[in-house]
Amino acid sequence: MNDKIRLEALSAFLKAKRARIKPESIGFPTGTRRRTPGLRREEVAQLAGISTTWYTWLEQGRDIKVSSIVLDCISTALQLNNDETDHLYDLALEAKSGIVNPIKNQPELTPSLKRILTELKHCPTIITDRHCHIVGWNSAAAHVFLDFEQIPNDQRNLIRLVFTRKELKALAVNWEDFAKGFLAIFRTYYGQYLGDEWYDQFIKEMSDSHPEFQDLWQESQVSKAPELTVEFRHARVGKMLFNLTSFQVQGDMDLRCSIYTPVDETDTENKLKRLMKSVPTENYLK
Template structure:
């Protein structure tokens, strides 16, 4: 990532987080005369114990020196969670992670991962790499989402598919929440792999092609493993409710398992069983 791009990302993140804080939450009057959403820069600077000028320069994306101690204070002032704090550190301190070759061939998955996919019979599961390319899935995922085998491997990017394929938009009732969860994961990779120019090219392309992506990306949400409830309206199975759990796979290559677990109090698992049996029978 070029220095200018990194500093622009840092600026956008700080502005977004500052705008999220309600003045009354820290004992300040909301006031009708506030022209900015959230806190003012001078208020963040005061909370962090730094000068307003220095914080303004930081938020403007100027190339200035920062320390871990000061970033800790800013993180506290902006009420950042651990994932957001790590992202701030990645951008502000220009932490670079060694980039290994990314494989996106389903056959390259380890035998243990293939076994896990097979065992999660009625939990749709997708495995993605650090670019959010889909590198593995189980039959349940193909039944609920779409048959990824029919999509050329180079086009199996989950973020791209979420915006381009009508199957996903019509499937997820809370599509916006669904997408933002994966974008939050994607942003953690973006900050972690500063040396990988692929991210900037992808973000520019998606922003130009999909206004919704551009708007969601501006929100600067960060989460390594968001957990959420997803409601699907499946064309053949009807209403289905899943809990989404995202797990990082330890190893040489950054892989992630996104597991959709049927919610116990619903008939989702039975619907999935019938769907898989019906479709298998049709074939």
């Protein structure tokens, strides 16, 4: 990512986070002359203890120097959580925008990761790389989501599939929240690998092809490891509830493991067992 794109991303992020804060929630009058939702720039500057001019330049994407102390003040003013603060640092500190090694080949899963996928028989599990490309999955994931084996490898990107496959749109009860969760993780990688031009090309392609992607991307949600409950309406077995746990795998490959655990005291696990028994498949472990 060159500096121009980095600064544009920083500008969009600051605007999105400023717009979400209700003025009255922190003691500012709502007034009738506000042209945009959320705080004004001068209000953010006041809360952060910096000049309005300087904050305006930062939000406009001007190439100015910024210290970690000031970033912390802005983070507090905008009520950013830890993941959002880290993302702010990634975008604001140009030292992080160096060239990174490109992903040339699909990472080879270690024997231990393959064993984990095999052992999690009734927990749909997907392993992705830093581009959100699917590099491993188990049979449960293939039954609940898609038969990933039937998708060409170069199209096996989780973000792309969420926006292009009608099966996934029909599966999630609240598809928009479902998509936002994946985009929040994707934005974390986007900030961490500022030197990888693949992200800018992919985001442009998705934005041009899918207006829904552009709308949700502009919300600038960030999350390294969301934990949430998701509800699916599977075409064969109906309602299924899963707890999603997502974490990065330690090692050089920078992989992420996303595990969908059936919610206790629901019929989800039994439904999954029946589904896997009634629709036999090959071992989808790659």
